[in-house]
Amino acid sequence: MKLSLQWLQRYVNLSAKSVQQIEEALTLIGFEVEGVEHKGLPVLENVQVGEVVEFQKHPNADKLRLCKVKTHPNEEPRTIVCGASNFAAGDRVIVALPGAALPTKDGNPFHIKISKIRGQESLGMMCSASELGLAETSDGILILTTRPEVGTSINSVFSGNDTIFDIEVTPNRPDCLSHLGMARELAAYFDLPLTPPQTPHTCEISGNPLLSSVDLQTATCPLYYAFSICGVKIAESPAWLKDALQAVGLRPINNVVDATNYILHECGQPLHAFDAGKIRGGKLIVRQAAEGEKITTLDGKVRELTAKMAVIADAERPLVIAGVMGSLDAEVDANTTDIVLEAAWFVPSDIRWTSRRLALSSDSAYRFERGVDAHATESAALRCVKIILETAGGAVSGNKLQQGQLPQTPTPITVQPSFFREYCGFGPDDATVQAVLARLSLSIQPTSNGWLVTPPPYRRDLERPVDLVEEFLRIYGTDRIPESDVVNRGIHRKDAPIAVFNSLAANLLQSKRFNECVHYSLRDGKEIEQWFGAELASALKLTNPLASDQSHLRPSLIPGLLDALRHNRSHGNDVRALFETGRVFRKRPTDEGSLWELASVACVLLPQTDSRHWLQREKPDLFTMKGLMIELLETAGVHIENPIFEPLHETSLWQERHSAQTGDITQEGYEINLGTLNLRMLKAWGLEMPVLAGELLITPAFFDKNRSRVKFQPYGTQPASVRDLALIVDRWQPAESVRGELDGFARKAVGSAFSVESVDIFDLYEGTGLPEGKKSLALSMKFRASDRTLKDEEVNTVFETIQKLIAAESTYIVRK
Amino acid sequence: MQDQLNALVAEAQTNAHALAVRADFESFKARFVGPNGSLTQAMKGMGTLPKEQKPVVGKLINEAKQKLEAIFATCLAIIEEKEMAQRLGNPVDPSLASPDAPSGTRHPLAQMREEIVSIFRKIGFTIAEGSEVETEWHVFDALNTKPDHPARDLQDTYYFPDRDWVNVKAHADERYLLRTHTSSVQIRTLLAEKPPLRIISPGRCFRRDTVDATHSSNFHQVEGLYIDKKVTVKDLKAVLDYFFRELLGPDAKTRFRPHFFPYTEPSFEVDFHSAHLAKLGKQWVEIMGCGMVDPEVFKNVGYDPEQWSGFAFGMGIERIAMIVYGIDDIRYFYQNDLRFLRQF
Structure with a gap:
């Protein structure tokens, strides 16, 4: 909201305060100052009217003049050297005397001093309009054709200077959406007297009202006044009125409309003037709009109304969208002679709804939707009538028509004086609190039950003791809240495990030379459809997306990481390994239609990069990614020695036969997908290269499980015995199943004699020497007894039994 | 005998330096001390010597x-030296660059988040997490936001069509949306846990803004909540002063500017002052919102406001990172250019 300092000064005398002090005050009482703009001439000391008595050419410079200028009626003329030549003797000019500081564009004032110019002393400067900031450019010095008295201060010659504050008024303070409202606040803060505008209690009346009746039919309008004025002469507003409106950025229209706008910005009461001649049927009806009813608002647009909106209508048509905007149909124009002035109070939420629904905001709607002080509505209207009569002539015709009732005044608040100290934590005494609240016109009545505090009618935001604490602090000064040390009691609570995990996972990946990325959660629906299918894409669509590339929630972090790969590659950055942690959104596999939010860690890794090095390292592969993802799983608290990975099938994200999956998100609460991304899809993405990726998905509930402390397991000191064998198996048989089976045979063969500590695959061979479609796996079995060193014979016996079991119970062939 | 032994030693002396590999050395050694070696033979010959000569010859041998x-x-030793040198390969030129990728990096937003969180951890706050998909009650109603508050508009908040989010529990049958602040975590924690509470909730939030230099469809916040008996405005200032001094240095100057939030009363915005920013023509920069928890919020989560009081605060991680690191466009955070990521 724009606030004119000159306008404020009509209600509170701020002349002793600098602009900076006022700006700071506004900020500290809760009105953020978004801009300060100076209009006209700033206050300038030692700059005044002078008269050129005579001049001659500067003895040492052709283009300079040596002038005698009288700057004070009782003083001798002073010598001033001037470079301009557009003046004559006898001209009245503006002189900046030594000590003056002229404004400049860069903000650093230009100080005028006694100086010597080409050997001649100059005791001041004759100013051009641009030097005073009165014009962008100027030719020569400013000649004052109005011939003000010599010695007059420049600020008296060029009045009309003003400072405009652009402030933010929070939604709880509708009472501050006017100059009077803000003057009240500043008067309270600076502890200065407030002089509200004079309002006549009545006005002289002749004749009858212009309307037969006002018919109030809707609850949206609890209170309505209509004043009739006859014989106005529509014209341009006087200068003071135009200046005031222009100062706050309004365009003057005519004396009647300007008067209503003036009152709106003076005391926050929106008013509406009708051309009485255009009201058909001689009455106004305040009613709900008919569904689909049309009105052409003052901005020239045809608006279609709904039955939830209220209008002010005549007998035939709607003339105003209640509280929001008038129509062209009853507009005051140059030919208007009789007017009806509406002063009303509307229910804030109804006006807000209408304004939103029509996407039509106005100064009126802005105030009505936040709450106008109904108790000041009538006096605002009377003030407006007074201004109209003064500026447009005419006479009040008949009594005002009034419908509806005033709302209740705010309820008094009972509060203990000590509450202020208890809530603030420091000790202003009762008298201090009382004095501060009184500055805000809060009346305090001590009772046996504490204080009974009655807010003024315009402070409907004050309902509870805590609201009063805020008022106290605002005016007392938040800078007076004392500093103190943090004093805490210990609280038994652990960090959310998911946050701990994310941090550990990120640090792990950072240590593996991955770069952490952060991408938007919202992505393009088409892309999700391509990677994850139409069903998931449609499930993740927002109701009200703003942009087509941010219309859906992400089901995976991987597409974002591919964006980063592509971005960095196209910018010539040597990108190799990226990761991200964050929330992703999926369909829950088990039940139809339901969605859930999952935590995820994902990474991408390029097996080959463009960067060349004098030394080649081994390239990462699927198993690099597998190792990494298992480490992440460990970090999440899942300790499985060799989790079983199954190949991924039928996915457009992953490359078949080069990708795998483990875990079950519904059963176990986690899932890992990893491998090479689908090469065809990557190509379409602009990445013509294999990309390894891995993603871990975790349900937040996964971490809710109670984790018991580790219990130490004692281990023996006896040596282990190892036996190796190689098995020829089908090429597509997962190695892990072979290992698992052999592990079973080994346990069966050992029985309870001793234990099988591990069965591991240590070699894989495919190629010549093997039957078609077969591969050879070399496995190593480790045996140990807890109580003795195993003898070769007993291990050999077991080894033979294992081979017999293989021959008897599996299709594997032991490779000799 | 002595000559014979001298010759033997001389022979070993002469030929030893020519030996380069271990196998040659072993056979060379055997020539003298092996089962058939010359010295072994000499020792064997001792038996045939007369008794009185034995000590003399024995000594010589x-x-x-x-x-x-x-x-x-x-x-x-020489051979081992050579072997080791062979195993090591050629001498290295240590001036050559390591072919390994440069070290990994944490994202500046993550670093800033962890820094903020670690400051509050020191004074007894612990992390609380919530979901990004939320419900209207938890984001607005519980926080005393009026039913027709503009923040709830479709214009400002992202909503979902009527769908079942299994791990985001609704209060009744209100709408699902993307949380506009992490205050919903405060509500869920207040409902699930018991006071006293001191939590810090970092997380991602969403507002329906067109992306530009200062706006982003999602951004990150850290919010804090402190609930105990007889908590005062002075306590709020003490905690925040501690935080700002930790984050911005002991000279950090802040001011509390009264403001309005539906969920706190009194409410403040906190500005911070920095000589660095003054150069840019701005003396005070807004950095956080805070206030005493509104009694209505306590009532909404079933706490007695007569018994419990507290304060809450919230700040944007992007905003703080931009101030601290001097970043002028929020989009840098989401572009993930390595030239950006590697600077922090």
């Missing part, structure tokens, strides 16, 4: 043996 062993040891 011993001397020869010691000399040979010294020769062998020197020789072996």
Whole structure:
């Protein structure tokens, strides 16, 4: 909201305060100052009217003049050297005397001093309009054709200077959406007297009202006044009125409309003037709009109304969208002679709804939707009538028509004086609190039950003791809240495990030379459809997306990481390994239609990069990614020695036969997908290269499980015995199943004699020497007894039994 | 005998330095001390000597043996040296760059988040997490936001069509949306846990803004909540002063500007002052919102506002990172250019 300092000064005398002090005050009482703009001439000391008595050419410079200028009626003329030549003797000019500081564009004032110019002393400067900031450019010095008295201060010659504050008024303070409202606040803060505008209690009346009746039919309008004025002469507003409106950025229209706008910005009461001649049927009806009813608002647009909106209508048509905007149909124009002035109070939420629904905001709607002080509505209207009569002539015709009732005044608040100290934590005494609240016109009545505090009618935001604490602090000064040390009691609570995990996972990946990325959660629906299918894409669509590339929630972090790969590659950055942690959104596999939010860690890794090095390292592969993802799983608290990975099938994200999956998100609460991304899809993405990726998905509930402390397991000191064998198996048989089976045979063969500590695959061979479609796996079995060193014979016996079991119970062939 | 032994030692001496590999050395050694070696033979010959000569010859043989062993040891040391050198390969040029990728990086937003969180951890706050998909009650109603508050508009908040989010529990049958602040975590924590509470909730939030230099469809916040008996405005200031001094240095100057939030009363915005920013023509920069928890919020989550009081605060991680690191466009955070990521 724009606030004119000159306008404020009509209600509170701020002349002793600098602009900076006022700006700071506004900020500290809760009105953020978004801009300060100076209009006209700033206050300038030692700059005044002078008269050129005579001049001659500067003895040492052709283009300079040596002038005698009288700057004070009782003083001798002073010598001033001037470079301009557009003046004559006898001209009245503006002189900046030594000590003056002229404004400049860069903000650093230009100080005028006694100086010597080409050997001649100059005791001041004759100013051009641009030097005073009165014009962008100027030719020569400013000649004052109005011939003000010599010695007059420049600020008296060029009045009309003003400072405009652009402030933010929070939604709880509708009472501050006017100059009077803000003057009240500043008067309270600076502890200065407030002089509200004079309002006549009545006005002289002749004749009858212009309307037969006002018919109030809707609850949206609890209170309505209509004043009739006859014989106005529509014209341009006087200068003071135009200046005031222009100062706050309004365009003057005519004396009647300007008067209503003036009152709106003076005391926050929106008013509406009708051309009485255009009201058909001689009455106004305040009613709900008919569904689909049309009105052409003052901005020239045809608006279609709904039955939830209220209008002010005549007998035939709607003339105003209640509280929001008038129509062209009853507009005051140059030919208007009789007017009806509406002063009303509307229910804030109804006006807000209408304004939103029509996407039509106005100064009126802005105030009505936040709450106008109904108790000041009538006096605002009377003030407006007074201004109209003064500026447009005419006479009040008949009594005002009034419908509806005033709302209740705010309820008094009972509060203990000590509450202020208890809530603030420091000790202003009762008298201090009382004095501060009184500055805000809060009346305090001590009772046996504490204080009974009655807010003024315009402070409907004050309902509870805590609201009063805020008022106290605002005016007392938040800078007076004392500093103190943090004093805490210990609280038994652990960090959310998911946050701990994310941090550990990120640090792990950072240590593996991955770069952490952060991408938007919202992505393009088409892309999700391509990677994850139409069903998931449609499930993740927002109701009200703003942009087509941010219309859906992400089901995976991987597409974002591919964006980063592509971005960095196209910018010539040597990108190799990226990761991200964050929330992703999926369909829950088990039940139809339901969605859930999952935590995820994902990474991408390029097996080959463009960067060349004098030394080649081994390239990462699927198993690099597998190792990494298992480490992440460990970090999440899942300790499985060799989790079983199954190949991924039928996915457009992953490359078949080069990708795998483990875990079950519904059963176990986690899932890992990893491998090479689908090469065809990557190509379409602009990445013509294999990309390894891995993603871990975790349900937040996964971490809710109670984790018991580790219990130490004692281990023996006896040596282990190892036996190796190689098995020829089908090429597509997962190695892990072979290992698992052999592990079973080994346990069966050992029985309870001793234990099988591990069965591991240590070699894989495919190629010549093997039957078609077969591969050879070399496995190593480790045996140990807890109580003795195993003898070769007993291990050999077991080894033979294992081979017999293989021959008897599996299709594997032991490779000799 | 002595000559014979001297010759033997001389032979070993002469030929030893020519030995380069271990196998040659072993056979060379065997020539002297192996089962058929010349020294072994000499020792065997001792038996045939008359008794009185035995000590003399024995001494000579011993001397020869010691000399040979010294020769062998020197020789072996040289061979081992060579072997080790071979194993190591050519000498290295340490000025060559490591071919390994440069070290990994944490994202500046993550670093800033962890820094903020770690400051509050020191004064007893612990992390609380919530979901990004939320419900209207938890984001607005519980926080005392009026039903027709503009923040709830479709214009400002992202909503979902009527769908079932299994791990985001609704209060009744209100709408699902993307949380506009992490205050919903406060509500869920207040409902699930018991006071006293001191939590910090970092997380991602969403507002329906067109992306530009200062706006982003999602951004990150850290919010804090402190609930105990008889908590005061002074306590709020003490905690925040501690935080700002930790984050911005002991000279950090802040001011509390009264403001309005539906969920706190009184409410403040906190500005911070920095000489660095003054150069840019701005004296005070808004950095956080805070206030005393509104009694209505306590009532909404079933706490007695007569018994419990507290404060809450919230700040944007992007905003703080931009101020601290001097970043002028929020989009840098989401572009993930390595030239950006590697700077922090």
